[in-house]
Amino acid sequence: MEFKNFINSAIATGVAELIMSPVCLVKTNFQNGKVSISQTIKQIYQKYGIGGFYTAGPIAISTQIFSTSSKFFMYKLICDNVGGNNYINNTFGCLCVSILTHPLDWIKVNQQMHVSKILFTILENPTTLYRGYSKTFCKTLISAPLFFPLQEELKERTGSGVLGSILSSTIATIAMQPLDYLKNRQMYGNDLYGTPGFKIYFRGFTLNLFRVVPHFVMVMSITEFLNKKL
Template sequence: MSSVIEAELDTSSIKQILKHDSNVAFIAGGIAGAVSRTIVSPFERVKILLQVQNSSNAYNQGIFNAIKQVYQEEGVKGLFRGNGLNCIRIFPYSAVQFVVYESSKKHIFGVDGVRRNEQLTNGQRLFSGALCGGASVVATYPLDLVRTRLSIQTANLKNLQKSKAKSIVKPPGVWELLCKIFREEGNIKGLYRGVWPTSLGVVPYVAINFAVYEQLKEFMPNSKVNGRSTWNENVCKLLIGAISGGASQTLTYPFDLLRRRFQVLSMGNSELGFHYTSVTDSLITIGKTEGFKGYYKGLTANLFKVIPSTAASWLVYEFVCETMRNW
């Protein structure tokens, strides 16, 4: 009898721990990030390839043709290359964002976001979103760098010579690549190569994403049944998540492009066709050599990824939060 009581107490204690606001946000945010990125992994891979290639490269026949080409050259694994690492990276990346955002709500602005009559102002949302965006970059950037390298190292970015292509039989793994970057590219500095242009893109992107989503969410009717969202409410969350993701990504996309290019600069300037000395230099060079369209190279592929990814992320986050709080 005592063992049963102890088991019930242990279960109750676990539930109380899991229901803590920070733990709910961390778990729900991590799951939301992993699920949403896996859904759109092929678009993510193609987007990176489009971003880092120059105008004479091979992936220039449209998004779906590029996906088809990757499939023909590398099979199904090619479409999801780097996704395992991306999920490992995105779980803490997404989790940190939601934890910091919810903590900013509660501890900086004294707002309990669970109650609809207590909401942040748009300025406070932008500040909190920028804070959580910066925190997530610092926490997970080395994994993002490695994931980008993994995504392009087996790809045909320049109609490479057959001898070159044949030499890429088995690319280095995650740990091997991390150690190589650390050893050959300046230790910690190498692992954070491109973090400045990344922050210029991620911080405003996350800030706008959170601000737009929460603003649009205020217009949704409260139609929960027994603490759970109805089907109509879930559809609305998908729609406003898609809008927030599309708007924030379009506004900040040039910096996302710079983020990828700075991450791969050391992999071979002659192969990739560009070299920049600073963020300012990169913006000027892209404008001169690639025109205005150069700033938005890969945007369409990115929107195919970001819109469903952000929509799924917000829906999964809200669902997991509701499930954990009602457990």
């Protein structure tokens, strides 16, 4: 059953990522830039065309598939075989997976920003792959309990898997937004605290919400469907 969770969640994540990948790319560019969302989209299109919104397509999709399916697999594996608190179980599992996925996230973010010579940068200084990991670690500590475990609890309380997914992913997105902003900027090499005030840390929040919530709903719904049918 555990391996079935991995395969089905990987399929579900692949579908969700194919649909939502351009939103993620726009969010990354917007958070690292200084212009509006519409201007960000216009600049990407004028410079790279439609293909510019899928620059990091293969790496983004493969990274997200590995990340989400591994986290879901670890969560179910620990819950089914160890027991204990589901919130702690998911946090532990997600932290373990983040060590492997962060370098892939670094590559994804820099590809989304259309950075050239990424391989040269990695060969010159391999530790660059873990730039921003402190933000990933803190982001995981905050958001991990708010996805799979909270979704299951809200699903049970509301009687709806879709509603449970919407509520849990919305709460998680709000909680992790400032760290998501800082993580993306640090991985790209931008300054983090140059702009005074707290409002700047919610730059890209609308895009983040529009990316995370539909993505999570699709992943959980398709995974549940496949688990029942296959």
